[in-house]
Amino acid sequence: MIDLPKFIKSTRFALKGIATMVKNENNARIHLIATLLVTALGFYFSLTSSEWLWIATAIALVWILEALNTAIEALVDLVSPQFHPLAGKAKDVAAGAVLLGAIFAVVVGVIIFLPKIKMLLWQ
Numbered sequence: 001m002i003d004l005p006k007f008i009k010s011t012r013f014a015l016k017g018i019a020t021m022v023k024n025e026n027n028a029r030i031h032l033i034a035t036l037l038v039t040a041l042g043f044y045f046s047l048t049s050s051e052w053l054w055i056a057t058a059i060a061l062v063w064i065l066e067a068l069n070t071a072i073e074a075l076v077d078l079v080s081p082q083f084h085p086l087a088g089k090a091k092d093v094a095a096g097a098v099l100l101g102a103i104f105a106v107v108v109g110v111i112i113f114l115p116k117i118k119m120l121l122w123q
Helices: 004-024 026-044 049-079 085-121
Strands: none
Touching: 004 026, 004 049, 026 049, 026 085, 049 085
């Protein structure tokens, strides 16, 4: 049986975490702007279901990686307030994961939107 009050409480904590990330992380705000822009372009170009699936996957991947990166950075800062090479390595690798996800998202966006933009410009 689902404990609805517990589920609602945990959902509030999760939403608080997302809001905190967007408020405090510059890159999360950049991802938010990119998400809104790509979503608007998707509606403008009337993407197909399969195109939306790729766009949604790319957007979700970047947001998930950004959230994990933010959590890792906070945890590393907690356990290693002084600089330590391993702490720096953990933070760098987590940031690298976000970069890889963002590169994937850009590639997906180029594959989907570039032909549509070309058709619009050369009509």
